[in-house]
Amino acid sequence: MTVHEHSRLLRWLLPDDKEAFTFGQHVFCRGRASLPLLAHEAAHVGQFRRYGIVGFFRRYWMHQLWNGYVRNPMEIEARERAVRILHAWKRLGYTVEDFLEGRV
Ligand SMILES: [Zn+2]
Numbered sequence: 001m002t003v004h005e006h007s008r009l010l011r012w013l014l015p016d017d018k019e020a021f022t023f024g025q026h027v028f029c030r031g032r033a034s035l036p037l038l039a040h041e042a043a044h045v046g047q048f049r050r051y052g053i054v055g056f057f058r059r060y061w062m063h064q065l066w067n068g069y070v071r072n073p074m075e076i077e078a079r080e081r082a083v084r085i086l087h088a089w090k091r092l093g094y095t096v097e098d099f100l101e102g103r104v
Contacts, residue, residue, distance in 0.1 A: 004028045043081035
């Protein structure tokens with residue numbers, strides 16, 4: 001997983017309320033990456049690995065159209081996995097810097 005902080009691409013592509021966007025292994029953040037944000041996006045990286053890029057977008061947008069963002073099962077899974085990832089990271093004492101510098 002590669003994190004791009006202060007991404008101009010994200011600011012150019014997405015509306016102001018979107019903090020991050022994941023594409024494959026790459027996470028583009030509007031500003032600095034926080035641990036909760038990274039945990040959520042790490043779950044999407046896992047979904048990209050599982051479904052592939054085409055499969056991810058096909059599933060994601062199908063769910064988005066039927067269920068909307070909050071009830072999109074892929075977002076629900078990402079929120080649930082983020083909570084588990086955060087608990088594991090905090091238990092081990094990791095910080096954002098540990099993650100960004102490749103120690104996690
Ligand atoms: Zn998400």
